Amino acid sequence: MNIDFDVIVIGAGGGGPVVAKELGENGIKVLLIEAGPWYGNIKWPNPNAEPGAVSSASYEDLNIDILKKSFTDLEDDMNNLISGKFRWGPANREQGPWIRKMAQRGYVWQNAGVGGSTLHYFANSPRAYPQTVDNAWPISYQELIPYYEKVEATLPVNPAPATAKEDLFYYGAKKAGWQLLETPDVTSPGYRPQPAAIFRVNPRLNDPDFNLQNNRSVGCTLRGHCVNGCHIGPTIEGVAKRSTLVSYVPRALNTGNVEVRPNTFVTKILTEEDLEEGLHAVGVLYRDTWTGETGELRARVVVMAAGSIETPRLWLNSKLPENAWVGKGLVNHWFDCVAGIFDEKVLIDILGVSDVKPFVGQNAAARFDYPGLGVIQTFGMSPGIYSSMLYATSDKGYNFLRQSDSKVPWDIEGLVVGEQLKEFMRNYPRTLSVLIFTDDEVNQRNGITLDPELKDENGFIPVINYQPTKQDEEKRDQLATIATDILRKAGAKTIIRSNWPPNVFIHIQCTMRMGYVTDTDCEAKQVKRLFIADNSVLYNGLGGPNPTLTTQALATRTSVKIINKYFG
């Protein structure tokens, strides 16, 4: 058999680069395929304007100046869902985004590109709640711990630093009677600094002589652009926010065994069947997103890490064996958003400053965990994304059309528009906002299917269905009540609950669950030599914590299993 690589990994997002680095370090030849562009590599000096090279396998190709030119800090340029550099679509922005179909109101917020959705993520890296793994997952929490520790050291993960907005949140949480959590293995409710995959703050930051304009040193500068693409650092590998673009990918290249091929969409998993192994993966078909050219690549092992929508889509489009759990079980943490607006005087009394500036500091640096309910965490960003999340996303319609309800603790609910929107946005520097992640339950009726008719250049398009349960709704309402209480205790004069629709997809997980689609090594039960290393293989929603760290820990473990079984 003609073999191009030992292992092909599909998708350079949160999980794929972890597998590439771990296997590369063990002398295994890996091709890491990515559908989107590569920012910060000399082989793609204009990643959105011209095709550039086919692939890069050299650490020396990485270039911080190209990254700084590409990541403009401008929110529409970076995060517009249709035309932004961080969108789910091809590198060429003169083409439209790739289609997903949904049955309800909402949207999918995912990135194509080397780094995947870690390009825009907040780098929040908490562990799962132990109680949601033990006695549920087919593996124990204890078994995950060494892999958590390895990822936490590699990224690395640090407690996030406090600016005014985090101090205000801690003040409110403490006053509301909650405890400070001191352990990464959370078993009781409380608040804590965010475990963040972000370098520590530059030690010279508060020094008035430190020149921010010419800064090329290591460390976070609290500039509030995690979501718009971090480029602060001396080299690609030295960039402060630890997306896989700057953490695992450089290390993978450094092994000398990993080649990365961006702008390449995998459209089919190739399989063969024999007596010894039964059905097994032998390679992939791909399509170049610039030229449309298609081709075939072969390997001993294939790893799917295309994300919780594309991995099941690829399985289904490849006509791999039927399995009642392929694409099913989707959880999404059914997000919500709550914010408080503060008077200057209140802020001065508590913080000694007259505002909290949502655009200053890491985007999500303080959190509250409640095993059994979910998560509340602060967020602050530039005003376009901020207003569209807080005031333009709701399942409850316009606030001005709502009947007033004295039973709810918040003052405003739903979409805020008109003069009230402008008044609230005038108070943007004095607004403290939190996101809610619900511990939603796995349900087989939720998930990804293929549209029976509609195709794009990569195959039948995915259709997403998600309906939370009554219990999910109750947990979410409890979290919104706790968040309101924390903000009220901190002194907020007006509290707004957005009440997001269920179908805003950010923490997309569990569509190829371990134990159902894969065995405990994350190898597909029905297709040997085919592994999964993204959020789709998670058994459940972890209780609410942000999924990336657990996916990365599991991908580290899966790499060990691949080596032991096929390259031992």
Added chain:
Amino acid sequence: MYWNFYNPENKSINYQTENLLQHMGETFKAFVDAIIPRTPGLAVEYGRIQYYGALDLYTDEYLIMSLNNYYIPLAEPTAEMLDIAADQLILIQANEGLLNFSMFQGGGTFAALAPKDRLRALTLLEQLQVNLATLPIPFQDDPGFVLSVTGLLNRFTMMGYYSEWSGYGSTRLETPNQRILEFFPLAWEQVGYPGPSLGYRALRG
């Protein structure tokens, strides 16, 4: 499948298309004006800068461009859909204001509604209280698509207004790679955002 840029300067269009374009343009002007209006009251209280709204920052063009750069051009059918919802609002007598066709001349029923009634009309769509069979393709009989796009309208309006986009000035309708930030967006001044920064000396504790 490919980008189809909205170009108001394009003169090579026939008369009928021109009417359609004007109808569409006025419909989205009316929509963004309802979401982010000019606010003389806030200007009196907090200074002249607070007067300006979405019409001053061309947010209607942002909305049309965004909708047309979806995988299928959506601006025209969306404007048509808003008119059908407005007719329905009038039919069930759920409007509170009077129709005024002189506000956005060349627009349809939607543009003639009072600002809050425009949002009431959109709400009929969000609650699927309009006969979906009467909607234009691709919305016809597709509740999921109606809900997706009506949700987009609110988000795009705020993203267009409060992001850097208005600062692209004369290049705002170019393809994304060709745009140049020409000036500091007025909306950033309204909300006290100083623009992108390389760092803040804001570490506490």
